[in-house]
Each structure stands twice: as structure tokens, then as C-alpha cells.
Amino acid sequence: MLQQTSGIVIHSIKYSESSLILKIYTEAFGLQSYMINGVRSGNKKAKNKIALYQPLALLDLVVYHKPNKSQIFRIQEAKPLYPYQSIPFEMKKTGIAFFLTELLYKTLREESPQAPLFRFLKDSLVAFDEATVHYEYFHLFFLLKLPRFLGFGVENLQELIEELSPFRKLLCPEDILQELVQAFEVCIHAQWPAPLVLSVEARRTLLDYTLDLYALHIPNWSEVKSLQVLRAMMG
Structure with a gap:
């Protein structure tokens, strides 16, 4: 049919x-x-x-x-x-898209339709393509908002730490911790694109913690091979 x-x-x-x-x-x-x-x-x-x-x-x-x-x-x-008008042609956007493609392939398993999830994916990708500022942090916004549609969303950094603490030690300097608290608030509750400034260490720590959340909840999770490419490109 x-x-x-x-x-x-x-x-x-x-x-x-x-x-x-x-x-x-x-x-x-x-x-x-x-x-x-x-x-x-x-x-x-x-x-x-x-x-x-x-x-x-x-x-x-x-x-x-x-x-x-x-x-x-x-x-x-x-x-x-x-x-797409910019994703295939701008190196940083292409690198982020490459990373998100692998993440979605590992994450999306449902054969039944989920209209809110589809709208989130489509609207996010269009907004990413149209963005001229702040797009270097798009993957962090995307990674932290997507779990809401998959059943394991967290609302703040403390919730994330509590979920992960039985499986790994989450240690970072106080100044980095404060950056993470603020970044989490922006990524979860603000409409993207929103201003976000993070040190390289804070950005990498937030990405690592978030991927650990996915690994905890997605069956048969494996290493995200494109992560090294993303880090080399984004710092």
C-alpha cells in the first residue's frame, strides 16, 4: 500500500x-x-x-x-x-552533523511513530542549518533535550550526577562544576539558539557525562567513533 x-x-x-x-x-x-x-x-x-x-x-x-x-x-x-543550505558546506556544522548521525543511529530503535520526537528532530535540524551564531554548541543542546522523548530525560546537573554516580566517579574542579550547572540550565530550559560560553574542559566534561547517560539507558550501546573527530574539530 x-x-x-x-x-x-x-x-x-x-x-x-x-x-x-x-x-x-x-x-x-x-x-x-x-x-x-x-x-x-x-x-x-x-x-x-x-x-x-x-x-x-x-x-x-x-x-x-x-x-x-x-x-x-x-x-x-x-x-x-x-x-540544507549550510550543513553540507560549513566544516564545523558538517562535523557536528556527522556525530549526530551516528548518535541517532545508535539511539533510535522504535518502529512505532512518535510525532513529537519527529517534530523535535526535524525542527532542530532546520534551526541548526539556519543558525549563524552559537551553532558550535548545538550538539550539547540536542543531546540534553533528546532524552526527554526517549524516556530518560534529566532536568538538572544534580539529577544527572545522581544517575551516573553508581557507575563512575564524577569529579571536577569547583569552577568547572559551576560552568556545568549554568550550561545545563541553558541547554535544558532555553530555546536554541541561546548564548552559551564554556571552557574547553567544561564542554568536554558535559559531553562525556551526557554520553554516559545514553550508555546507561540505551541497550547495547557502543563507542561513538565520530566523537574523536568532533573533539578534534571543536576543541
Whole structure:
């Protein structure tokens, strides 16, 4: 049955000589797998087609879908829902997007739709693309707001420390701790983009603590390989 939905490309893997299998988080069906053929043949048409399915691409889709079936479906039609204007072309934004792509691939597991989660993802990515200031902290806002939609959100730094304390010692100098308290308040409760200034040590500590929260709650969590790239780029 043909259905229309919006979707966000999360992951792709090569299949056969010219095909891809995509993981797309859709508004109507949650996380789904789709196969597209003839996108790796090397001709101009194939290159244009594969460009449409880059990680985090926001798409308007017409897909084949059968309710209550876990299988690989087909895409009949796809077009950009929002063509990115800066993420693919600005190095820092590209690095952050690369990191978030891996994080979402590890995090999103639900096949059932969650409209508030989809809106959060779409609206956040559009705002990130449009931002001209403060975007170097976007991943921290995103990482701290996303757990609210996944069932393990925390409201302040103290809650985070209490959750993690049985599993690791959370020690940092008093000045860094004060930075973290203020940053947490901004990231959780302010609308992004919002001004946020952090020292390199505070930024890295906040990112580490937040990823530990994900590791605690996401089954089969593994190392985020793109983290080293993000740190090298952002400091």
C-alpha cells in the first residue's frame, strides 16, 4: 500500500552492486528500512539520486508500507522536504552533523511513530542549518533535550550526577562544576539558539557525562567513533 510521509535519513549500507538499504526515521511509521536500486552505478542520474539520501536529509516520501510488518520496503518517490543550505558546506556544522548521525543511529530503535520526537528532530535540524551564531554548541543542546522523548530525560546537573554516580566517579574542579550547572540550565530550559560560553574542559566534561547517560539507558550501546573527530574539530 502506498503511503506518504516525511522522513529523516539516519543510515545507509551498500547492497549488491548498485543498491542501498536505508534506515529512515519517518513521521508516520517510526524507524523503517528501505531499499533503493540503481544509485551506485556511477552515471549522472545515479549520482543525483544518491545525493538525495545523504545522512540527516529531510525528505518528503511516497513509500510502500504494510502495517505490522517488519521488512525492507521500497520508496516510490522522494524529494527534499527542506534542502540544507549550510550543513553540507560549513566544516564545523558538517562535523557536528556527522556525530549526530551516528548518535541517532545508535539511539533510535522504535518502529512505532512518535510525532513529537519527529517534530523535535526535524525542527532542530532546520534551526541548526539556519543558525549563524552559537551553532558550535548545538550538539550539547540536542543531546540534553533528546532524552526527554526517549524516556530518560534529566532536568538538572544534580539529577544527572545522581544517575551516573553508581557507575563512575564524577569529579571536577569547583569552577568547572559551576560552568556545568549554568550550561545545563541553558541547554535544558532555553530555546536554541541561546548564548552559551564554556571552557574547553567544561564542554568536554558535559559531553562525556551526557554520553554516559545514553550508555546507561540505551541497550547495547557502543563507542561513538565520530566523537574523536568532533573533539578534534571543536576543541
